[in-house]
Amino acid sequence: MSGPNTDYDPVEVTPLKAEEVEAARDAALAAITAAADLAELKQVRIDHTGDRSPLALANREIGALPPQARKEAGQRIGQARGAVAKELGERQTVLEAEHEERMLVEETVDVTLPTDRVPAGARHPLTTGAELIADIFVAMGWEVAEGPVIEAEWLNFDALNLGPDHPARTMQDTFWTDPGTDHLVLRTHTSPVQARTMLSRTPPIYVVCPGRVFRTDEYDATHSPVFHQVEGLAIDEGITMAHLKGTLDHFATQMFGDGITTRFRPSYFPFTEPSAEVDLVCFVCRGVGEHDGAPCRTCRGEGWIEWGGCGVVNPRVLAACGVDAERYTGFAFGMGIDRTLMFRHGIEDLRELFEGDVRFTTAFGTEL
Template identity: 65%
Template sequence: MPGPTQTDATNALDADQLDALVTAAIEAFAAADSVAALKEARLAHAGDRSPLALANRQIGGLPPEQRKEAGSRVGQARNRVRQALEARDAEISAAELDRRLAEERVDVTLPTELGPLGAVHPVTALMEKMSDVFLAMGWEIAEGPELEAEWLNFDALNFIPDHPARTMQDTLFIEPPEHNLLLRTHTSPVQVRSLLDRDLPVYVVCPGKVYRADEYDATHLPVFHQIEGLAVDRGISFGHLKGTLEHFARAMFGDDTRFRWRPSYFPFTEPSAEVDLLCFVCKGSSVGDPEHPCRTCRSEGWIEWGGCGVVNPRVLEAGGVDSSEYSGFAFGMGIDRTLMFRNGAEDMRDMIEGDVRFSRSLVGGAR
């Protein structure tokens, strides 16, 4: 419907004329059947050049005693037009929304092809399971940077300056050498950081990624994962270490797990020991039986799991702990190696190839 012309607004201040303008506007809004049509009607009847807008401008030319009454009439008329416009805009918007929903409806019952699902990496899943064992005992999880200071990685752990582990054959140093930075070779620096940052007593377990200049083969990776633990408190002994690791091992390998403790040497513990587990494949029966060799334990009957010991007093002193009052124990195990033991993974290289079938075959790395 065409809008009123500017000529119609000549006597627009008259009450009857204002009513006519309002009626025309309402009829134009009602006739609009789309957002675009409503926009045109709005410009014609409520825009800056509409008759009502022009009538509003005429108020200034009236005698002062007539302006108040005329302004009230024009304001009421424009308010009625605005309300009618808003109501019609809501109706048209709702109708167009219903139309779009009907046109764009998706039949969710139609069959569809789902993309292949991924899987949690077995190493990640096992790392979380190991951490949960210690969280259940009241320990804390501690983390630290993978780019580490040489002092924290070696000196604070009682490695002598010419220790073989410091050489380029074992350690990946970062240039320039005078900055004394390296990719951590174990997660033990996190233990030192925990002693420096936390109040005693300290019970922390430190899972994470470590780096060494190792060969890339079925049993070695230059980047692998460790979990290390540290307990420092009054009265800590080797017996506490033994009980803790036996509980940990049974949580990983089952209640019937058998252990063997062998004397060993580590710069950061004294005394030190290696923990061996009875081969869970042959149960030791392959020892001395050439006709039935065991590939898992190489017919030795035992599998080396990790190292441990009572914390060397020098390490405690480096961490700001009074070794005459406090003692502690520490241990470390390879997470990748534990995964091989638990799930029968034969080649460590499979763990970093990124093949999701490997992760699925191990069911997330946790039985």
């Protein structure tokens, strides 16, 4: 019986020859050094450490050797593969660092350049303006009330002491819905919200009512068939015109700055008695009538700007809405939000607020 073949010479296996292993190792190290970027290094890794690489194929041949020859061959192949793996790791670190530095240079973004992206949009100044006004009154302890834009004729007119023959009921001022027998209109003011509030609540009442209103006006630089109003209503015991004056002075100061006060001019409104027009001290010339040595263009040299209407709530309106006119009194006021914004920001054409140009809207930012 024959014994093991102790005379087998491992150098006869070509891939395991020392010079072949060294050549494969040196070729791998040279390719690693020559790799200029991570993509080339990835290909080098496949070529020289993959399953079909020379060193991987040589490693498979070790199993064919007799036991006494495997140790030396295994050490030779292991050292070569270890050297290649070490060099790969070091080269990977260097190339990754170079890649990051190159990205910082090549992909730098100049944030001061104009963007070519389509802007997503912005909050409309009428929206933020209405919210600012509401916040002013909420800070005073008032509440915000809302109502529908399609309103009953009785709430829009009759409850507010506008009789059947009042000119505001005609087609010249009011949008009526079809059929006319429904007695529905697009509200011509936000005062119906005041009527709804008095019908549903018990005094004391302190509410502010911002919203859209509709009138058959021509569309031009100062008029629109759709515009925005804010109305205030206070119903309590002992309410006087003095409370109204103080409230509007505070409102004007918050909207236009310190030192801006109001004045009342006698007027007539069916739903208030007495009634007054509200004027603002001109916020440009501060009531002087001149600005930069010339008549003030904002107030036309008068020192005052017309702002809105106000007055003590007519007892007939209180009675129509179920409020005891013998016990309670109140005041009401109304201003155009659009007109207020035009004053506040120097907008000369009302149409700019409605044409939807985001270049106009974004100039106001997200808050006023």
